């Protein structure tokens with residue numbers, strides 16, 4: 001197979017914040033702007049560079065496969081970072097008041113809405129001082145809604161679509177709360193955009209066609 005032609009590269013682009021960052025409760029504009037620009041924005045730029053290098057490396061016949069895979073590792077991490085940050089910012093900027101449909105769906109999946117919230121909060125607090133993500137996800141294989149722990153951008157559960165995403169990297173809260181991760185989790189809950197969550201639930205969790 002010829003490798004002399006560079007494959008087309010789709011360049012990732014920054015997605016604007018879907019809310020006014022000066023209007024969040026308990027999360028400062030400075031924190032949100034820094035997170036969006038430096039952490040999310042940094043991953044968007046790094047993913048673009050990685051994709052360019054991958055295209056060039058694939059066209060190079062003398063590229064050792066083990067070095068090619070170093071780029072694929074970066075591709076995996078950066079893709080996870082970009083996608084999860086976009087889900088995260090998209091599910092912020094709301095009232096924090098869950099709608100009846102979302103409450104019902106979570107109560108059915110977890111026994112009660114409070115049981116879902118207790119576990120989600122506990123997982124977030126448990127990641128304090130470290131890094132990772134808490135993801136309420138719909139597993140398209142088991143057809144279950146579950147809360148998933150993720151140690152980094154690459155630890156996504158198999159066959160799972162994110163419904164609600166909480167960033168637990170320290171850059172998400174350190175500027176406002178220092179090491180007090182639980183206070184950040186409280187602030188996150190006050191700003192959940194439940195309309196977005198409800199739309200994701202509706203898109204994901206419809207029963208399969210008979």
Ligand SMILES: [Fe+2]
Pocket residue numbers: 035039040085167169171172
């Ligand atoms: Fe982040």
